[in-house]
Amino acid sequence: MSCLFCRIINGEIPSKKAFENENIYAFYDIAPQAPVHILVIPKMHIESVDGITSENSRIVAEIFENVPKIAKEAGIENGYRVISNCGDDACQSVHHLHFHILGGAQLSDKMA
Ligand code: AMP
Numbered sequence: 001m002s003c004l005f006c007r008i009i010n011g012e013i014p015s016k017k018a019f020e021n022e023n024i025y026a027f028y029d030i031a032p033q034a035p036v037h038i039l040v041i042p043k044m045h046i047e048s049v050d051g052i053t054s055e056n057s058r059i060v061a062e063i064f065e066n067v068p069k070i071a072k073e074a075g076i077e078n079g080y081r082v083i084s085n086c087g088d089d090a091c092q093s094v095h096h097l098h099f100h101i102l103g104g105a106q107l108s109d110k111m112a
Helices: 004-009 059-075
Strands: 017-020 024-028 035-042 080-083 100-103
Touching: 004 024, 004 035, 017 059, 024 059, 035 059, 059 080, 059 100
Parallel strands: none
Antiparallel strands: 017 024, 024 035, 035 100, 080 100
């Protein structure tokens, strides 16, 4: 299996877990861009936001249903940003759908 995040889900590559249930895994980014930087991913392989369909979109709702809890349990108290990079112009580097949760400090008012 070549997908990095699928290998993390399977435990082949170590990660620092922030949250897990049957369908979702959340873990700390290896190169944090904020004091708290967590990635939330579906356990099913979806390439990116472009791969979300009416058949699999329930997992996206489930991710967002859990984001506030993940942020709170990670100690984020004063707001956070959720980002998903999709495709080359957005610099998506891992082609398994993921949502960055960034927080723990005042973030830039610029998003790009
Ligand atoms: P993106 O650039 O939006 O595709 O985000 C991919 C993210 O995965 C980057 O923020 C990387 O730092 C992060 N990343 C890459 N490899 C690992 C890893 N082994 N463990 C945790 N985070 C990783």
